[in-house]
Amino acid sequence: TQLLEQSPQFLSIQEGENLTVYCNSSSVFSSLQWYRQEPGEGPVLLVTVVTGGEVKKLKRLTFQFGDARKDSSLHITAAQTGDTGLYLCAGAPDNYGQNFVFGPGTRLSVLP
Amino acid sequence: GAGVSQTPSNKVTEKGKYVELRCDPISGHTALYWYRQSLGQGPEFLIYFQGTGAADDSGLPNDRFFAVRPEGSVSTLKIQRTERGDSAVYLCASSRGLPYNEQFFGPGTRLTVL
Numbered sequence: 001t002q003l004l005e006q007s008p009q010f011l012s013i014q015e016g017e018n019l020t021v022y023c024n025s026s027s028v029f030s031s032l033q034w035y036r037q038e039p040g041e042g043p044v045l046l047v048t049v050v051t052g053g054e055v056k057k058l059k060r061l062t063f064q065f066g067d068a069r070k071d072s073s074l075h076i077t078a079a080q081t082g083d084t085g086l087y088l089c090a091g092a093p094d095n096y097g098q099n100f101v102f103g104p105g106t107r108l109s110v111l112p
Numbered sequence: 113g114a115g116v117s118q119t120p121s122n123k124v125t126e127k128g129k130y131v132e133l134r135c136d137p138i139s140g141h142t143a144l145y146w147y148r149q150s151l152g153q154g155p156e157f158l159i160y161f162q163g164t165g166a167a168d169d170s171g172l173p174n175d176r177f178f179a180v181r182p183e184g185s186v187s188t189l190k191i192q193r194t195e196r197g198d199s200a201v202y203l204c205a206s207s208r209g210l211p212y213n214e215q216f217f218g219p220g221t222r223l224t225v226l
Binding site for chain 1: 203
């Protein structure tokens with residue numbers, strides 16, 4: 001069974017600070033996705049990383065896929081209150097199956 | 113354009129009853145997914161459709177759960193003999209299918225079994 005762990009579970013920071021959240025597994029994934037979810041809504045896709053070592057930037061967000069395709073990180077520069085939410089990572093199995101595995105999420109609060 | 117819609121948004125039922133949850137995917141999306149999300153956890157994969165067929169139903173917890181997608185568009189998740197442990201938010205997502213894998217989620221149906 002493939003599992004994804006995320007850390008930290010909770011993070012509360014001041015506006016303007018930088019932060020990094022992590023997504024780790026002992027399993028290899030063919031791709032990994034990051035989502036943000038707000039209360040009462042479904043997750044919204046932020047990025048998909050496919051190649052080991054890949055780095056993608058989305059404005060103030062930087063995503064990295066580990067060289068071995070087992071882990072990923074999300075770095076936010078100069079956090080804003082609008083970044084508040086639950087950040088989820090999801091991995092597609094290495095056999096390109098569609099039974100995505102989600103981590104439990106990191107709940108981020110950015111305070112004004 | 114319209115996103116993924118799910119109905120009802122909330123469903124309260126009694127233990128032992130039968131429920132149906134509906135998902136309307138984005139028009140033209142061939143892939144459709146059902147997930148279950150319990151409080152404080154990430155979504156848990158239930159089933160994946162490619163077109164009309166269930167390509168992977170490995171996440172369905174037992175035979176009380178069943179899903180259909182008869183015309184390759186709307187899907188219905190059916191739960192028989194509901195149990196209190198079935199209480200969760202049921203999420204549906206659709207995508208254009210491989211190789212894109214970019215899932216667009218609906219707002220979910222919150223199921224409460226009393």
